[in-house]
Amino acid sequence: MNQELISIHEVAKTVTEAMDTRHSIREYESKEVPQEILQRIFTKALRSPSWKNSQPWKVHIVSGEKRKELSEALTNAAKSSSPTPETGWPESYPSDAKKRMFDLGMKIYGVAGIDRKDKEARDEFMLRNFSFFGAPTAVFITSKFDLNFFVGIDLGCFLQSVLLLAREEGLGTCPQAALGAFPVMVRNALDLPNEEKVIMGLSIGYPKANSDLNRYHTPREEANDLIRVY
Numbered sequence: 001m002n003q004e005l006i007s008i009h010e011v012a013k014t015v016t017e018a019m020d021t022r023h024s025i026r027e028y029e030s031k032e033v034p035q036e037i038l039q040r041i042f043t044k045a046l047r048s049p050s051w052k053n054s055q056p057w058k059v060h061i062v063s064g065e066k067r068k069e070l071s072e073a074l075t076n077a078a079k080s081s082s083p084t085p086e087t088g089w090p091e092s093y094p095s096d097a098k099k100r101m102f103d104l105g106m107k108i109y110g111v112a113g114i115d116r117k118d119k120e121a122r123d124e125f126m127l128r129n130f131s132f133f134g135a136p137t138a139v140f141i142t143s144k145f146d147l148n149f150f151v152g153i154d155l156g157c158f159l160q161s162v163l164l165l166a167r168e169e170g171l172g173t174c175p176q177a178a179l180g181a182f183p184v185m186v187r188n189a190l191d192l193p194n195e196e197k198v199i200m201g202l203s204i205g206y207p208k209a210n211s212d213l214n215r216y217h218t219p220r221e222e223a224n225d226l227i228r229v230y
Protein backbone atom coordinates (compact mmCIF):
# COMPACT_ATOMS: atom_id res chain seq x y z
CA MET A 1 0.00 0.00 0.00
CA ASN A 2 1.32 3.48 -0.88
CA GLN A 3 1.74 5.08 2.54
CA GLU A 4 0.90 8.56 1.26
CA LEU A 5 -2.04 8.05 -1.07
CA ILE A 6 -4.68 5.53 0.00
CA SER A 7 -8.36 5.08 -0.75
CA ILE A 8 -10.90 5.31 2.04
CA HIS A 9 -13.94 4.24 0.07
CA GLU A 10 -14.03 0.74 1.51
CA VAL A 11 -15.90 0.14 4.73
CA ALA A 12 -13.62 -0.52 7.72
CA LYS A 13 -14.59 -3.87 9.29
CA THR A 14 -12.37 -3.75 12.36
CA VAL A 15 -11.11 -1.04 14.68
CA THR A 16 -7.62 -1.69 13.30
CA GLU A 17 -8.84 -1.17 9.74
CA ALA A 18 -10.59 2.03 10.78
CA MET A 19 -7.42 3.29 12.52
CA ASP A 20 -5.20 2.34 9.58
CA THR A 21 -7.35 3.93 6.90
CA ARG A 22 -8.97 6.96 8.56
CA HIS A 23 -7.71 10.35 7.59
CA SER A 24 -9.37 13.71 7.26
CA ILE A 25 -11.61 14.07 4.21
CA ARG A 26 -11.78 17.49 2.59
CA GLU A 27 -13.90 16.74 -0.53
CA TYR A 28 -17.34 15.11 -0.35
CA GLU A 29 -20.06 13.80 -2.63
CA SER A 30 -23.32 15.77 -2.30
CA LYS A 31 -25.22 12.51 -1.56
CA GLU A 32 -27.04 12.86 1.77
CA VAL A 33 -26.15 10.55 4.65
CA PRO A 34 -29.33 8.75 5.82
CA GLN A 35 -30.46 10.06 9.22
CA GLU A 36 -30.51 6.54 10.70
CA ILE A 37 -26.79 6.13 9.93
CA LEU A 38 -25.97 9.44 11.61
CA GLN A 39 -28.13 8.45 14.60
CA ARG A 40 -26.33 5.11 14.82
CA ILE A 41 -22.85 6.65 14.80
CA PHE A 42 -23.55 9.33 17.39
CA THR A 43 -25.59 7.05 19.65
CA LYS A 44 -22.77 4.47 19.70
CA ALA A 45 -20.21 7.22 20.36
CA LEU A 46 -22.09 8.07 23.55
CA ARG A 47 -20.38 4.95 24.99
CA SER A 48 -17.11 6.94 25.04
CA PRO A 49 -15.40 7.24 28.42
CA SER A 50 -15.33 10.49 30.41
CA TRP A 51 -14.08 11.77 33.76
CA LYS A 52 -16.33 10.15 36.42
CA ASN A 53 -18.82 9.44 33.63
CA SER A 54 -19.57 13.17 33.49
CA GLN A 55 -20.35 13.05 29.72
CA PRO A 56 -19.64 16.70 28.97
CA TRP A 57 -20.79 16.56 25.33
CA LYS A 58 -23.81 17.57 23.35
CA VAL A 59 -24.07 17.04 19.59
CA HIS A 60 -25.92 19.03 16.95
CA ILE A 61 -26.31 17.31 13.58
CA VAL A 62 -27.08 19.85 10.89
CA SER A 63 -28.19 19.01 7.34
CA GLY A 64 -30.43 20.55 4.65
CA GLU A 65 -31.53 24.19 4.82
CA LYS A 66 -30.07 24.79 8.29
CA ARG A 67 -26.67 23.58 7.09
CA LYS A 68 -26.85 25.99 4.14
CA GLU A 69 -27.85 28.89 6.39
CA LEU A 70 -25.00 28.17 8.83
CA SER A 71 -22.48 27.74 6.05
CA GLU A 72 -23.34 31.19 4.69
CA ALA A 73 -23.23 32.83 8.12
CA LEU A 74 -19.86 31.25 9.01
CA THR A 75 -18.32 32.00 5.61
CA ASN A 76 -19.39 35.66 5.83
CA ALA A 77 -18.05 35.88 9.40
CA ALA A 78 -14.72 34.39 8.30
CA LYS A 79 -14.45 36.85 5.40
CA SER A 80 -15.19 39.89 7.54
CA SER A 81 -13.92 39.23 11.08
CA SER A 82 -11.37 37.42 13.24
CA PRO A 83 -12.17 34.19 15.10
CA THR A 84 -13.60 34.47 18.63
CA PRO A 85 -13.41 30.86 19.87
CA GLU A 86 -14.69 30.02 23.35
CA THR A 87 -12.08 27.32 23.81
CA GLY A 88 -8.77 29.23 23.83
CA TRP A 89 -6.87 28.11 20.76
CA PRO A 90 -3.19 27.11 21.25
CA GLU A 91 -0.74 29.98 20.74
CA SER A 92 2.60 28.21 20.62
CA TYR A 93 4.05 24.78 19.89
CA PRO A 94 7.37 22.96 20.35
CA SER A 95 9.64 23.37 17.31
CA ASP A 96 9.27 19.75 16.12
CA ALA A 97 5.47 20.16 16.08
CA LYS A 98 5.84 23.41 14.12
CA LYS A 99 7.76 21.48 11.48
CA ARG A 100 5.02 18.84 11.24
CA MET A 101 2.39 21.57 10.92
CA PHE A 102 4.37 23.30 8.18
CA ASP A 103 4.85 19.98 6.34
CA LEU A 104 1.11 19.31 6.57
CA GLY A 105 0.35 22.68 4.95
CA MET A 106 2.89 22.07 2.17
CA LYS A 107 1.52 18.58 1.42
CA ILE A 108 -2.16 19.51 1.58
CA TYR A 109 -1.70 22.55 -0.66
CA GLY A 110 0.38 20.37 -2.98
CA VAL A 111 -2.33 17.73 -3.45
CA ALA A 112 -4.99 20.46 -3.63
CA GLY A 113 -3.02 22.05 -6.49
CA ILE A 114 -2.41 25.28 -4.56
CA ASP A 115 0.84 27.22 -4.82
CA ARG A 116 1.96 27.88 -1.23
CA LYS A 117 2.89 31.46 -2.18
CA ASP A 118 -0.63 32.13 -3.50
CA LYS A 119 -2.27 33.68 -0.43
CA GLU A 120 -5.62 34.20 -2.15
CA ALA A 121 -5.84 30.49 -3.04
CA ARG A 122 -4.81 29.50 0.50
CA ASP A 123 -7.48 31.80 1.98
CA GLU A 124 -10.06 30.30 -0.38
CA PHE A 125 -9.03 26.82 0.75
CA MET A 126 -9.33 27.85 4.42
CA LEU A 127 -12.84 29.16 3.73
CA ARG A 128 -13.86 25.68 2.55
CA ASN A 129 -13.94 24.77 6.25
CA PHE A 130 -17.14 26.78 6.44
CA SER A 131 -18.84 25.03 3.56
CA PHE A 132 -17.91 21.82 5.38
CA PHE A 133 -15.73 20.86 2.42
CA GLY A 134 -18.96 20.09 0.53
CA ALA A 135 -20.21 17.54 3.09
CA PRO A 136 -24.02 17.34 3.28
CA THR A 137 -23.91 17.24 7.07
CA ALA A 138 -22.07 19.37 9.61
CA VAL A 139 -21.86 18.45 13.28
CA PHE A 140 -21.22 20.82 16.16
CA ILE A 141 -20.00 19.60 19.53
CA THR A 142 -21.00 21.80 22.45
CA SER A 143 -20.57 21.64 26.20
CA LYS A 144 -22.03 23.50 29.15
CA PHE A 145 -19.14 22.36 31.36
CA ASP A 146 -16.41 24.71 32.59
CA LEU A 147 -13.72 23.91 30.10
CA ASN A 148 -10.65 22.27 31.58
CA PHE A 149 -8.02 19.78 30.50
CA PHE A 150 -10.06 16.68 31.36
CA VAL A 151 -13.21 17.95 29.69
CA GLY A 152 -10.99 18.38 26.62
CA ILE A 153 -9.80 14.79 26.93
CA ASP A 154 -13.40 13.54 27.33
CA LEU A 155 -14.49 15.43 24.22
CA GLY A 156 -11.44 14.10 22.36
CA CYS A 157 -12.41 10.52 23.27
CA PHE A 158 -15.92 11.21 21.97
CA LEU A 159 -14.61 12.76 18.78
CA GLN A 160 -12.29 9.84 18.00
CA SER A 161 -15.16 7.39 18.57
CA VAL A 162 -17.22 9.28 15.99
CA LEU A 163 -14.37 9.32 13.46
CA LEU A 164 -13.82 5.55 13.73
CA LEU A 165 -17.52 4.64 13.78
CA ALA A 166 -17.99 6.74 10.65
CA ARG A 167 -15.35 4.61 8.90
CA GLU A 168 -17.36 1.52 9.82
CA GLU A 169 -20.28 3.07 7.89
CA GLY A 170 -18.04 3.86 4.89
CA LEU A 171 -18.15 7.58 5.66
CA GLY A 172 -15.45 10.22 5.75
CA THR A 173 -15.01 12.94 8.34
CA CYS A 174 -12.94 16.03 9.03
CA PRO A 175 -12.69 17.23 12.63
CA GLN A 176 -12.60 21.04 12.57
CA ALA A 177 -11.56 23.49 15.27
CA ALA A 178 -12.51 26.09 12.63
CA LEU A 179 -16.19 25.31 13.28
CA GLY A 180 -15.76 26.76 16.79
CA ALA A 181 -14.23 29.98 15.42
CA PHE A 182 -17.48 31.95 15.29
CA PRO A 183 -19.62 30.60 18.15
CA VAL A 184 -22.16 33.43 18.01
CA MET A 185 -23.22 32.38 14.50
CA VAL A 186 -23.68 28.77 15.60
CA ARG A 187 -25.50 29.79 18.78
CA ASN A 188 -27.92 31.99 16.84
CA ALA A 189 -28.60 29.46 14.08
CA LEU A 190 -29.12 26.53 16.46
CA ASP A 191 -30.82 28.60 19.17
CA LEU A 192 -28.37 27.45 21.85
CA PRO A 193 -28.48 28.78 25.40
CA ASN A 194 -25.55 31.03 26.41
CA GLU A 195 -24.05 28.46 28.78
CA GLU A 196 -23.62 25.96 25.93
CA LYS A 197 -20.17 26.61 24.49
CA VAL A 198 -19.37 25.71 20.90
CA ILE A 199 -16.22 23.60 21.13
CA MET A 200 -15.63 22.50 17.55
CA GLY A 201 -17.30 20.56 14.78
CA LEU A 202 -16.84 18.08 12.03
CA SER A 203 -17.89 17.49 8.46
CA ILE A 204 -19.28 14.05 7.64
CA GLY A 205 -20.30 12.45 4.38
CA TYR A 206 -19.28 10.20 1.51
CA PRO A 207 -15.72 10.93 0.37
CA LYS A 208 -15.58 12.33 -3.17
CA ALA A 209 -14.29 9.73 -5.62
CA ASN A 210 -11.08 10.29 -7.61
CA SER A 211 -9.87 13.06 -5.33
CA ASP A 212 -6.12 13.12 -4.63
CA LEU A 213 -6.83 15.40 -1.68
CA ASN A 214 -8.95 12.63 -0.16
CA ARG A 215 -6.31 10.00 -0.77
CA TYR A 216 -3.57 11.90 1.04
CA HIS A 217 -2.63 9.92 4.15
CA THR A 218 -0.77 12.07 6.69
CA PRO A 219 2.48 10.58 8.04
CA ARG A 220 3.19 9.83 11.71
CA GLU A 221 6.37 9.83 13.76
CA GLU A 222 8.13 6.51 14.29
CA ALA A 223 6.66 4.37 17.09
CA ASN A 224 10.20 3.77 18.43
CA ASP A 225 10.62 7.51 19.02
CA LEU A 226 7.36 7.90 20.93
CA ILE A 227 6.71 4.64 22.75
CA ARG A 228 9.08 3.39 25.43
CA VAL A 229 8.66 -0.04 26.93
CA TYR A 230 10.20 -0.70 30.38
Ligand SMILES: Cc1cc2nc3c(=O)[nH]c(=O)nc-3n(C[C@H](O)[C@H](O)[C@H](O)COP(=O)(O)O)c2cc1C
Pocket: 022, 023, 024, 025, 104, 129, 174, 175, 176, 177, 178, 179, 200, 217, 218
Ligand atom coordinates in the same frame (compact mmCIF):
# COMPACT_ATOMS: atom_id res chain seq x y z
C1 LIG B 1 -8.90 19.06 17.44
C2 LIG B 1 -8.70 19.06 15.95
C3 LIG B 1 -8.97 20.20 15.22
C4 LIG B 1 -8.82 20.22 13.82
N1 LIG B 1 -9.20 21.32 13.11
C5 LIG B 1 -9.14 21.30 11.76
C6 LIG B 1 -9.68 22.39 11.01
O1 LIG B 1 -10.19 23.37 11.54
N2 LIG B 1 -9.63 22.30 9.65
C7 LIG B 1 -9.09 21.20 9.00
O2 LIG B 1 -9.08 21.18 7.77
N3 LIG B 1 -8.59 20.15 9.70
C8 LIG B 1 -8.62 20.17 11.06
N4 LIG B 1 -8.18 19.09 11.78
C9 LIG B 1 -7.64 17.92 11.08
C10 LIG B 1 -6.13 17.79 11.28
O3 LIG B 1 -5.45 18.70 10.45
C11 LIG B 1 -5.72 16.35 10.99
O4 LIG B 1 -6.37 15.49 11.88
C12 LIG B 1 -4.22 16.12 11.10
O5 LIG B 1 -3.52 16.87 10.14
C13 LIG B 1 -3.89 14.64 10.91
O6 LIG B 1 -4.35 14.23 9.64
P1 LIG B 1 -5.46 13.09 9.42
O7 LIG B 1 -6.68 13.45 10.21
O8 LIG B 1 -5.70 13.15 7.94
O9 LIG B 1 -4.86 11.80 9.89
C14 LIG B 1 -8.33 19.06 13.16
C15 LIG B 1 -8.06 17.90 13.91
C16 LIG B 1 -8.26 17.90 15.27
C17 LIG B 1 -8.02 16.61 16.05
